[in-house]
Amino acid sequence: MKCPHCLVEFHADVIWTHLGEDADGEMGIEQYLCPNPDCKKMIFYLVWGVSWSSSRLRGMTGMTTDVKKRFLVYPKGSNRPPVPPQVPQNFAEDYMEACVVLPDSSKASAALSRRCLQSILRDVANVTPGNLANEIQQVIGSKTLPTHLVKALDMVREIGNFAAHPTKSEKTGEIIPVEPQEAEWNLDVLESLFGFYFVQPEILKSKKDTLNKKLKEAGKKEMK
Numbered sequence: 735m736k737c738p739h740c741l742v743e744f745h746a747d748v749i750w751t752h753l754g755e756d757a758d759g760e761m762g763i764e765q766y767l768c769p770n771p772d773c774k775k776m777i778f779y780l781v782w783g784v785s786w787s788s789s790r791l792r793g794m795t796g797m798t799t800d801v802k803k804r805f806l807v808y809p810k811g812s813n814r815p816p817v818p819p820q821v822p823q824n825f826a827e828d829y830m831e832a833c834v835v836l837p838d839s840s841k842a843s844a845a846l847s848r849r850c851l852q853s854i855l856r857d858v859a860n861v862t863p864g865n866l867a868n869e870i871q872q873v874i875g876s877k878t879l880p881t882h883l884v885k886a887l888d889m890v891r892e893i894g895n896f897a898a899h900p901t902k903s904e905k906t907g908e909i910i911p912v913e914p915q916e917a918e919w920n921l922d923v924l925e926s927l928f929g930f931y932f933v934q935p936e937i938l939k940s941k942k943d944t945l946n947k948k949l950k951e952a953g954k955k956e957m958k
């Protein structure tokens with residue numbers, strides 16, 4: 735499994751703690767300690783539907799079959815990668831909050847991710863403010879994005895079902911029914927846009943600066 739703290743894959747024995755039983759079955763805490771020396775943090779899942787007598791045996795091998803429900807209770811958050819440091823704070827905040835609420839509410843997550851997307855389109859892609867569907871159309875029409883991002887953004891529009899309910903795209907914060915996978919897609923698209931608008935240009939710039947420094951040292955003309 736991947737550690738939700740450090741996002742490094744690890745294999746560790748599970749420790750079970752039996753909590754009790756309710757209408758949904760038995761419940762317990764599944765506990766891991768991340769063995770990554772840079773992390774060494776605890777991870778807790780609340781688990782329903784474990785047959786306790788047998789799970790104690792299975793627990794020794796770390797198997798978690800027969801599990802009906804499993805919630806990550808610590809750390810609070812998602813298994814999504816952290817926001818790259820190049821992303822400006824205001825965009826990163828909406829994105830992280832959209833990630834954190836996703837397991838509890840896909841609607842709330844989608845509302846936050848749409849708001850984050852709209853801010854990026856307005857502040858970075860410089861679209862003329864309108865409704866989100868129209869703003870997505872503007873950035874697609876500007877032909878400044880690679881094809882894979884155009885397709886990805888088009889899907890965000892489909893998820894919002896803006897075509898069927900044009901009024902729903904007027905306010906990005908509006909609550910629209912979405913499936914968890916659809917809300918997750920919005921986050922995937924934001925992650926790709928972060929890469930395109932903030933991470934890649936920074937990486938290339940720092941590589942160019944290094945190259946220019948070397949060229950200068952060699953007495954050659956710098957690249958513009």
Ligand SMILES: [Zn+2]
Nearest residue numbers: 737740768773
């Ligand atoms: Zn870890």
